[in-house]
Amino acid sequence: MTDAITIPAELLPADGRFGSGPSKVPTEAMSALAAVGKSVMGTSHRKSAVKDQVGRLRRGLSDLFALPEGYEVVLGVGGTTAFWEVAVFGLVDDKAQAASFGEFGSKFAKAIKIAPHLSDPTVVTAEPGSAAYLSAEDGVDVYATPHNETSTGVAVDVERVAADGALMLHDATSAAAGLPVDMTQTDCYYFAPQKGLASDGGLWIALMSPAAIERAERIAASGRYIPAFLDLKTAIDNSRKDQTYNTPAVATVVLAAEQVDALNAAGGLEAAAKRCAESAGTLYSWADSREFATPFVTEERLRSNVVATIDFDGVDAAAIAKVLRANGVLDTEPYRKLGRNQLRVATYPAVDPSDAAKLTGAIDYVVEHLA
């Protein structure tokens, strides 16, 4: 029955991809990938054609994030999940403090906790929909938090906790390119490119401060057992040569470089963050104005501008998502383990603010016709 609801074309977004990850890849970027085609895809990653693309991405990210002197763009294979293990082996000396207020923060905290070579971390927790905050603690050498918790749509400010040589790590997988950041407040701002960077999966990227690089080098020289695939020192050395330790996801590199160049040309991080704020603002104020919807995150300053979560009351959000999907509007379902009557909508820089606005009209239409 729900499948029978046809949303009028004039109410539909021009591009129906609202997934929080993988996320919308701009059509222009896919055309650009096709255009470089034979000169890059299917060619050696140790030769200049591919290395030039890696170099383009590294330079573009340096510009986008206005990297301070000595910060480096490091990359490797395996996505953010791999980077958590890279950090467990290569950045945590002994004891970490980790913030856990959703699925992704909790996964990294767990990776640290079960590592046999590390002390038990301090894990600060908060209920989904709110945030847990790090605070200075003796003996802690790494502080870690998500910048944006993708599973709940909660974003926190990037702020250094202690000035005693401890490293600040930020999981920016969904935040990167869409939320403002002052890089002097972090030592390792890491992400995978299939979210805010509008690319595909398979890689991790870490923007590392000189202190983080020094830490990685010291730990690598310490004799600690480090699997070769997760060796951060090896990744740093390879990245300096615009390559990865093992074969990279080349299309992912090209698509990410396209998006980063496009963002830089369109006014950089500030403009991108503004665009995301506009899209998310449209969704939150729409939800505030509807009887049947409310923003899930009650504390306004924690509401993410890149992943908007909207709770529904008196109408089945899963049914709405199903009708939207049948009409080509994809991936508005909530994070599966959160288990709420909710829609989750990505408002990354690649999403057109006018499409976010269109989406609210489409949802109104569906709600009316489900009743």
Ligand SMILES: *Cc1c(COP(=O)(O)O)cnc(C)c1O
């Ligand atoms: C998606 C996501 C991850 C996992 O990324 P993968 O590349 O799939 O490993 C980790 N952290 C956050 C905040 C995410 O949004």
